[in-house]
Amino acid sequence: MTGQDWLEKDFYATLGVSKDASDADIKKAYRKLARQHHPDHNQGDTKAEAKFKEIGEAYAVLSDKEQRSQYDAIRSMGAGGRFTGGSGGAGFEDMFGGMFGGAQHGGAPRGGSSGNFDDILGGLFGGGFAGQNGNFGGTGFRAAPPQQGSDISASTTMPFRSAVLGTEVTLNVEGRTVKARIPAGVRDGQKIRIPGKGRPGMNGGPAGNLVLTISVTPHPVFTIDGANLRMTLPVTFDEAALGAQVSVPIFGGETVKVKIAAGTSSGKVLRIKGRGIKTSKTTGDLLATVQVAVPQNLTREAREAVEAFRKATEGTDIRGDLVTQAKE
CATH class of the missing domain: 1.10.287.110 (DnaJ domain)
Incomplete structure (x- = not known):
């Protein structure tokens, strides 16, 4: 202009x-x-x-x-x-x-x-007020250089499933209808820059960007970690102590069988390959963190069994290394 x-x-x-x-x-x-x-x-x-x-x-x-x-x-x-x-x-x-x-x-x-x-x-x-000879009386104003339009900030909330699978959202931004593609694996609080959806440029310059802040509704089982999904997997004491094969739910409602090694402790992470988020570049994994569940109410037989186990393992000091390291 x-x-x-x-x-x-x-x-x-x-x-x-x-x-x-x-x-x-x-x-x-x-x-x-x-x-x-x-x-x-x-x-x-x-x-x-x-x-x-x-x-x-x-x-x-x-x-x-x-x-x-x-x-x-x-x-x-x-x-x-x-x-x-x-x-x-x-x-x-x-x-x-x-x-x-x-x-x-x-x-x-x-x-x-x-x-x-x-x-x-x-x-x-900006020094552009000149004619053909560098002064007035010539052609008038020189056109200002192209200028990119400014960015616009907006926000949207989506279900957890849409964040995992990816989706397209329709927004009303400053009186305009804007459609934006949200990639699979977007996390809560993440900002996505959508080129060319901001304010119009000046003098033929490109439009600015739309900076979109994403809010994701929490899921009762899974959380998003990049291309991976995470969950907590409860196991019983005997499954952790003796080893077992347990069913683990995956996103979408199915289950897969996973082996729990004997002697597994709470906090161990089991990796289930290919059961995470499918993005344009890779497919993530499901990371299941083991949590040994302690029963709240024991039957008489169960209590007797636990007491027998305690007698059988007397003398085992599982906190010895912890005490030693705390002194260092």
Whole structure:
């Protein structure tokens, strides 16, 4: 977009707000108009599409504090006129004569200091206010360089199953409908950057990104760890002490048989290969952490059996190494 465009286009009128509108009012107006003229709701309507672009262009400028200030300054100085070169029509001297005491281009402004309009107004356009010969009276404004649009932050909540399998979510972001693909294995609290779904760029620049924060509903059995799934596997004392083959549930409702080695303690992790999350790059495993379950209510026969076991293992000091290490 050129400086001439800023002179000719009334972005406040485009959004239907006053020049002293607050940021909140500008945002509210943009959302309302964007929903009304969005291409998804006006299939094949070229006028609605053009209006949607105008709305986005106006919001990109007025929602940016620095650009809005520059826009207001240019509109105020131009007073709705045009910058033109040559002898025909109103020129820079007509528009800014009061500022320069009626000095002609190339002369000295009031006060006797030397310089030209480039020195005074160049800062408004990043040094790009010049004609073909590097001064006024040529072609007018040089186009500003392309500028990427700013990022937008949003959040969404999904079921655990969707996080494991991957899904597509539909979001309403600043009056726009945005569809985003969520990869399999996304974890609670993870941020996903979706390119090109942020605010529109300026001067042909690319759109910004949508930064999406994911919340995952907890599962009663499984948790996500990268491409792996984790769970706690309770086993009885005799299964841990003597060894056994037990059934382990996997995600989806099936079960698989897993061997528990004799002498297995709580905290040991059993790896069940290929039963985790299938991503585009790999398939994870199911990691089952053994937890030896202690019965709360023993029958008389069970208590007698445990007491017999205690007598049979008297003299075994399982905490000896712990005491020794604590002294070091």
